[in-house]
Amino acid sequence: MSDMYAPGHRTAVLDALRARMNAALRGKPDVVERALACVLARGHLLIEDRPGLGKTTLAKALADALGGTFGRVQCTPDLLPSDVTGFNLFSEKTREFEFRPGPVFADIVLADEINRATPRTQSALLEAMAERQVTYDGVRRALSPRFFVIATQNPAGQHGTYPLPEAQCDRFAMKLTVGYPSPAEEAGLLAAAVGERLDTPPPEPPVTDAAGLAALQTATAAVAVTPPVRDYLLRLATATRTHPRIELGVSPRGLLTLQRVAQAWALLSERDFVSPDDVQDVAPAVLGVRLGVDADDPAPLIAELLDSTPVPDGRD
Template sequence: MTNDQIFQDLTNEVHKQVIGQDKPLRLITAALFASGHVLLEDVPGVGKTTLAKTLAEALRLDFRRVQATPDLLPQDLLGALIYRPQTGDFELRRGPIFTQILLFDEINRATPRTAAALLEAMAENQVSIDGNTDPLNPPFFVMATQNPLESQGVFPLPEAQLDRFLIKVTLGYPTWDEEQSIIRRFRTPQTAQIQPSQPVLDASDILQIQQACRDITVHPDVESYILTIVRTTRTKAEFLMGASPRATLALTAMAQALAFIDGRNYVLPDDVKEAMIPVLGHRVQIAPEQRALGKTEAAMLAALLEEVSVPTEITDSVSN
């Protein structure tokens, strides 16, 4: 099965439960293949949980969902050591983080302490419980949802935590035709009995794909293109905070995964363009005067992209 056929089969299975959302699904799948994590910023009810659960079914991965609240404690997420009087020993009661796909709903309603516990798992693929370190079963993939900052009762995520997410994606509202299809498919219990998704991949397949993505060729000219984009965010006055070297690695990894999905063994500038805003949008901050003019990070990054020269003739040089 070719790489592009793998993604097409995966998309077909997800569409048994999720209508539309082709672009977000492509980006989320690429983030998984790039060994990263995803931050979803959206209003409730647009299908984030359904998308995550259906994706887990199509990938034959364990799935857990955690609803973040201000009283959610780290041990509620990680688990705790429980004393067993019968044996006189402590036994680890594992929390919901011991899964393969974790949907952490409304992450910015959790306290910073609980969010920090999730951060270690995302960064190190392990958790620390009462001084003991336990590895997580790979692949470990976090999809965290975030409410808009104007919502009530939210804690803005610090830059260090935002930086741990490979991409930030917005699902958005469905189109007229898509929402009409949602009504017709799910309006009654009888019509909602949709055929469950059939597994397309399993954990071992995904680990092989993640390694294959790391082996995708990045031409020196494409490397220079990535570096120019990232470093320009640090020098332009319109940006209060530019992207870090971790962002450079993230943009490269995401471009490699998109190339893999398209069935290529090399990265094109178009892969970098497609990945740029999802990867850098939550890692940079624009100056207050730009925000006062109604501009956003995404708009400023799109304008920056128009200023950077695009390398040419990559395909021929890589093929040779």
């Protein structure tokens, strides 16, 4: 067995990832932990909050720590689908059309302010996020095996935003909010800004590489999920599909995502099995991005579902 699969090595890598991201986004360890769970679950991450709260900072820190190639899409209303996926360009040298890949062909893609792009451009990411491939002019092109999208968006209803369609939301594993820092953390930010360097410091080396990330994701998929916990997941899914205030319950794909993120949460807690507590810890972020509810904030409704759904005896 390779050292990168050993529990001790996994813990060291995960601790280094935590340290790198917590240094970039100060005072938000819960947000950092859930972002790591999303990566381990091979999902895609949506970060929603007001401008200036650290959404892009978190996304860039995560991308830098994971290494690999990095692509960034600054979403604007005039962004075209081909600006995301790539396009064919006629070559005077070969007298043929050649495909020029877009930023989506990077290992890690930051889609900044995704809801400022038009629905047509947003849909360009659908196939890529679901199947890790792009089809252009009838030709399918595979993306990186560790293709990972980190998208940021401003709250719906702000000027110049387009709501993400349900199909797009279901491609994300989870949605996080950053929130304002505490007064103490904000005071620290002000102090650190006095006399800060104006030049760009050299980039830090990545914490892990493609093989290391694949090893972590393989270990996540191997975390045990017992029949009682699977039954609990099924009861939660049924509750979302039958609740009178929920217009769109969790899909089978969403249920699989919830299980995989719970496996990641257990791994981050250094356990080799999933408990109902793991499911409850990640359910708000996983369900919150995909449930169609008759309210702007689904959190109280998700809390109600978790409270009313029977938990297996023994909590495991």
